[in-house]
Amino acid sequence: MDDLRPQDPERIGTYRLLARLGAGGMGRVFLGRSPGGRLVAVKVIHDEISEHPEALARFRREAETVRAVRSACTARLIDASLDASPYWLATEYVAGPTLGGAVRAGGPFPPATALLLCASLAEGLAAVHAHGVVHRDLKPQNVILSPQGPQLIDFGIARGFDQTVLTREGMASGTPGFAAPEVVLRNEAGPAADVFALGATLAYAVTGRPPFGTGDSAVVSYRAVHEDIDLAGADPSLAALIRSCVAKDPADRPGPAALIARCGVDSAIALDPHYRSLAEAAGAPGGGAPEPPAPEPAAPEPTAQLPDGGATTVPVAPRAAPAPAVPGRRGRLVRAVAVVCAMAAAGTAGWLLSSPDGTEDGGGGPGASGAASGPADRASASPSATAPAGPPDHIVGGDRVSQDRWTLSEDPDEAAQGMGSCDLGRLGLATSLPGDLHSSVSHTTGSDTATVTLRPENAGQGRRPDPYYVAVGVRPPHGTDPATGLPTKEVSEGIGFTSEPVDLYARWSKGGTIVLRYPEDFRAHLGGRTLDALPVGRDRGDWTVVLYHVEGAPDRYTSVVCNGFHA
Structure with missing residues (x-):
């Protein structure tokens, strides 16, 4: 909770404003x-976007949804002004x-409290669904x-079962890591x-960790579609319950009523000691009270308020054409979400190497590129053009300036999830590969180490490609x-600090995975000296x-693509 600013109004409607509780797009x-x-929470739409029909429609739909859903598990709508600027709604605080x-x-919930939480959230969803509404952004x-x-x-971003989706074409709603596979792939939210x-x-x-890891939004969504949820250390019975909820096929998930029955709770969560200690710790407004409903951005941009810590793992989806960026500070993030909806990843969405036809949208920018600086150089560097020479013992940077730079997102919620993006400079210097590369960079917050993993998608299938260092x-x-x-x-x-160059296909017949561990596998070569990482x-x-393509x-x-992490 923050103090009001000089530009803030003193009143909205009949309500005297006391403090700022949140702000968003x-x-x-x-x-x-x-x-x-x-006490009420008053959400006011920005003047500059009140003229956008789509944004205004979403805001009005939110008011209608909150008005329709009358439940002990949701905050009630108190008042609203939806016909003239300033547009606002007031809900129960x-x-x-x-x-x-x-x-x-x-820290993480103990198993008994978590089971009560599960039953309570399922009860809340049952009440929401009974009104013909899908929440679409539970997190x-x-x-x-x-x-x-x-x-x-x-x-x-809630809507009725039969309502048209009010999102930009090709984009999914919801938050990466919490949006279901059918939402990510087809924007089908039931x-x-x-x-x-x-x-x-x-x-x-x-667990206290993001369920599908941290990193750029597109690759987190990719994991939710294709990979297992992170339940390391969770109580086995709770883990089984959670896995049934996050089944990839929606038909395999239990309904809220079945979920409540499986929880089998026989006491009120409000009486649970751990829950009560958390709920009562907030105190009264002005004494550490928490944030109320946060404003929803005009487009379904993914946000998540997640804990620091945990592993940042960045796998990559198959190649596809990039989606156009949406203007604004968060445009790079929106672009990444649009791409993953087509089951691809480009540029900021993760590590990506080009498809067999050699097309490349970019990803790394020129970075510290050596010889490759134009179309002719890229052609000569392609494996199909000339057989690559053997690799040097290491690569050197000298005083060369790299334009590849990863930065943590400026948005607090995205930053808490470890989301960031690369400043790519120019695009289009990546050379072609015989197939797609799955790769990741992992770092646990607070540790001194990181791990980089590379694996050609079709390792072990067919003839081993020519060396690519x-x-x-x-x-x-x-x-x-x-x-x-x-x-x-x-x-x-x-x-x-750089690793020793290695043939990407060196382990072709053994699963193809190459693992590089930082700092032990990395050195810096500066001023004629070799320094430990x-x-x-x-x-x-x-x-x-x-990731650099080394040419002998x-x-x-040539920098192929960049990613990163925050320590």
Whole structure:
């Protein structure tokens, strides 16, 4: 909760505004007080987007949805002004922390409390579905732990079972890691998609980690579609319950009523000691009260308020054409979501190497590229043009400036999930490969290490391709002193610490996976000296990880694509 700013109004309708509770792409949320003294959450749409029919339609639909859903598990609509600017709605103010904030502050839920939470959320969904509405964005950020029990908030993208989706063409709604496969692939959001989100939310509650890892939105969604949920360390019976909720096929998921029956709870969650300690910790407004319903952005941009820590793993989907970027500060993130809806990943969406036809949208920019600087160079560097020379022992950066730079998102919710993107400079320098590459970079917050994994998609199938040499550069946030190997005060501009070049297909017949471990597999070659890699914990900030195609000499390499992580 923040103080009002000079530009904020003193009143909205009959409500006196007391504080700022949140802000987003669509509007602002204020803590207000009615003439009779009731506290309300007042959501006001931004003036600059009130002229956009789509945004206004979404806002009006949210008010209609909250008005229609009358349940003990949801905040009630108190008042609204939807006919003239300023457009606003006021809902009941629910005191209590968000589930995300509670887990960050108090750690994972014990099994007994988690089971009560599951039953309560399922009961809330049953009430919402009974009104013919799908929430479509259930996640830890949208669950308030009130003293009476969990409350579902933020119906900004909710809709009726039979309503037309109000999203941009080719984009899915919901939050990466909590949106169900059918939402990601086809933007089909039915009641079963809410059950998937419930399972992912419960997984977060019992592990304290994002259910499908962290990283760029597109690749997190890719994991939700194709990979197992992260339940390491979870109680086995709870893990089985969660896995049934996040089944890839919506037909295999239990309905809310069946889920409540499976929980078999026989006491109220409000009486549970762990839950009560979290719900009561928020106190009264002004004394650490949590955030109320957060404003929904004008487009279904993915956000998540997730805990620091956990692994950042970035696998990559098969290649497809990029989606156009949406203008604005968060345009790169929106583009990534649009691409993954077509089951592809481009540029900021993760690590990607081009398809067999050699087409390339980009990904790495020129970075610290050596010889490859134009179409002719790219053609000569292609495996189909000339047989590549053997690799050097290492690559060198010297004083060469790399334009590839990964930065953590400026949005607090995205940053909490580890989302970020690369400043790509120019595009189009990546060379072609015989097939797609699946790759990842993993880092556990607080550790000194990271892991880079490379695997050709069709490893072991057919004839092994001609050698294609790659090296990985891991660049810390700051420069490296050639004399001591320690960080300097300047921002890092070189290629950082690099791995020894290796043939991408060296393990073709053994599964194809190549694993590089930072810092032990990395060195810096500066000023004629070879320096051991700096442990991650010695330089806090945004780390950039770049994959380079090496062309036979220490100074002949091309950045293919970049990613990174925050330490």
